[in-house]
Amino acid sequence: NAGVTQTPKFQVLKTGQSMTLQCAQDMNHNSMYWYRQDPGMGLRLIYYSASEGTTDKGEVPNGYNVSRLNKREFSLRLESAAPSQTSVYFCASSTKEGAGNQPQHFGDGTRLSIL
Amino acid sequence: AQSVSQHNHHVILSEAASLELGCNYSYGGTVNLFWYVQYPGQHLQLLLKYFSGDPLVKGIKGFEAEFIKSKFSFNLRKPSVQWSDTAEYFCAAKNSWGKLQFGAGTQVVVTP
Numbered sequence A: 001n002a003g004v005t006q007t008p009k010f011q012v013l014k015t016g017q018s019m020t021l022q023c024a025q026d027m028n029h030n031s032m033y034w035y036r037q038d039p040g041m042g043l044r045l046i047y048y049s050a051s052e053g054t055t056d057k058g059e060v061p062n063g064y065n066v067s068r069l070n071k072r073e074f075s076l077r078l079e080s081a082a083p084s085q086t087s088v089y090f091c092a093s094s095t096k097e098g099a100g101n102q103p104q105h106f107g108d109g110t111r112l113s114i115l
Numbered sequence B: 001a002q003s004v005s006q007h008n009h010h011v012i013l014s015e016a017a018s019l020e021l022g023c024n025y026s027y028g029g030t031v032n033l034f035w036y037v038q039y040p041g042q043h044l045q046l047l048l049k050y051f052s053g054d055p056l057v058k059g060i061k062g063f064e065a066e067f068i069k070s071k072f073s074f075n076l077r078k079p080s081v082q083w084s085d086t087a088e089y090f091c092a093a094k095n096s097w098g099k100l101q102f103g104a105g106t107q108v109v110v111t112p
Helices: none
Strands: A004-007 A010-013 A019-025 A031-037 A043-049 A065-068 A074-078 A087-094 A110-114 B004-006 B010-014 B019-021 B023-025 B032-038 B044-050 B056-058 B064-068 B073-078 B087-094 B106-111
Touching (some): A019 A087, A019 A110, A043 A074, B010 B019, B023 B032, B023 B087, B032 B073, B073 B087
Parallel strands (some): A010 A110
Antiparallel strands (some): A031 A087, B004 B023, B019 B073, B023 B073, B032 B044
16 A cells, blocks of 8 residues: 655755656545645645646745646656755645545655755 | 644653643634644654544544634643654644645654
8 A cells, every 4th residue: 555655765956957756646536735844844835736637836836846647646846956945845645625624645755955 | 824833843751751732723714633743754644633523532642632712722642652752743724625734843752
């Protein structure tokens, strides 16, 4: 039972390089999310996809793009990495966005360092 | 603006001590509340959730939380902690239509 799978687990980039973080879920969830986790700031929503074919900005979308490739996969792209994007990135999924009582299920995270 | 506040950023306590982590939210209307735990090097896992009904919610691993509507609070408790409870704990809240919003987290260290 894989749940939410993220790749890679670790990555080091130079400033200006591009990178795509991959996320896939096998729970047939409709909604998927990308968060970044920084010390003392909890998790902040970057982008989300309420359903296949839709994406929307979250709290901190600048410098990122996303693609909901199909129902299972939701990727996060950094076009030109900046040191401020050094963080731990978590992908999550839930049954249905807007259904308040549905918890989100998280992947193991990607630890990204930008030099 | 909607927000979730966790009172303590770091808590250090000994095994067998009692734990209480504070969480306050500023949401109007119906709110759904969650506590997540993140063990070192792992992803977030759901500890417990409150949607409606009994305000005292029991979760996994002996944790419970109490929803007090008048205080806009959802504090997490455990009567007797173990070394394995060392982790970071996140409170989160959402309306029926809104996005899940997390508190800043509380790092809990349990010493033998």
